[in-house]
Amino acid sequence: MGREKMLKRTPLYELQKRAGAKFVDFHGWELPLHYGSILQEHHAVRRGAGLFDISHMGRFWIRGPGAFAFLQKTTSNDFRRAPVGRALYTHLLNERGGVMDDVVVFCLRQDVYGMVVNAGRRQVDWEWLRTHTGKAQMELEDVSEESAMLGLQGPSSPKLLEGFCPSALALKRFGVLQTQYDNQRLLVSRTGYTGEDGFEWIVSRSVAPSLWERLLALGEPGRLRPCGLGARDTLRLEAGYLLYGADIDEEHTPLEAGYDWVVRWDKGSFIGREALERQRENGFSKKIRGVKLLEKGVLHAGASVLFQGKGVGKLTSGSFSPSLGVGIGMGYLEEKLPAGARVEVEVRGRRLAAEVVPLPFYAKGK
């Protein structure tokens, strides 16, 4: 029956299976959707801590004296803002200003950068970066297969790491450092995709299971939980973070996505700049906006949004917000809609009352 599809597994698959994970196919990877309850995992990250396996994400090295200039040319953010020991969130753009991918790049040495890319874009990014290497004095290496990546997220994560990885506690947000674990090189950064404080590690595939178990053992069960993709999605959506392939793609620019801050106009030329300049001058009609239900329900991508009975766009992401207890979503809606505008969202043929709200839906300490 049907086509057998071989899914890739991370080195943590067996441990996750034993922990009761329900798996899902995510861009060809067999990854935990949840370990029983997305809600409990979500709340653990907002109130305590959660441990994520993010090994499916692609990891590239960019090395050589030409690395800095290459990143300035191929991405929209300004790497003068990422000295040694700092990471930067940036967008790879095509000539039309459309988003090829949203990535985090960290600088380990003046001529050594690491780039973390979305799993579903790894091949496309690799080819795109290769075609723009030109005569640059640098080399690209894809180390996704031989490495793994773990994330500890939540307000109690610094406290949990006190005895285990004290050097990480000195990191500021978006700081990165290299250290040793089990005689192997390990990278740790103070980054994440949840809207909470947290840390992410890149390690060799072979030591990932022991690091996973040691990190999990740092907390009490219930206050530190392994978390799946379900909670990762509700957490990032509440925090207003974009999901590549849903909220951003090659057809939309960072300006339309409301991520103007990743475009640094004062840095000189970069791929897509001219298109963005034209768009900045001419304006555009739709922009990513947040929508919150005013009645009970759950929002999903694809739902139509109406203002005064007329369609004003569709949701690109939607969910139930465990922190707010209501349905939330985001999508490209008429830019002119004021914040607070009453709208309706079509859910299974019914129109539910909602309002346009500023992003993020949830901010730490708010």
Place this chain on the structure above:
Amino acid sequence: MPNPEQCRFAKTHEWIFAQGNQATVGLSDHAQREISDVVYVELPVVGRKLKAGESCAVVESVKAAFDVYAPVSGTVTEVNQELHNDVSRINQSPYEKGWMFRLEMEDPSQWSRQMDHAAYQEFVKSAASSH
């Protein structure tokens, strides 16, 4: 309230508990586990006439919506309003506090033609192994 051994089950994972021509309907323990956290429910309107197999309610988890089907034909006489205050009852107490609606059955013999608990467990097992 019933225990699962007293219920019959539809292939679409609803349980039915019958007393005379009154039937109470909910989601099986297996179904609530598969769906995981239910965060929203839509229940049928009292008085609505349902045909067996007709979609008549919706439960939603964080990730997806699931249709609930009438396991037998009949008229809705009562819905569990408590679910609107605390929908997690479907997960926490699928056979008791998580019941969804009651029907006046058109033909009570429809009920007895559904799977009993042992047959349903076999059905769930064989469905799992065929994936």
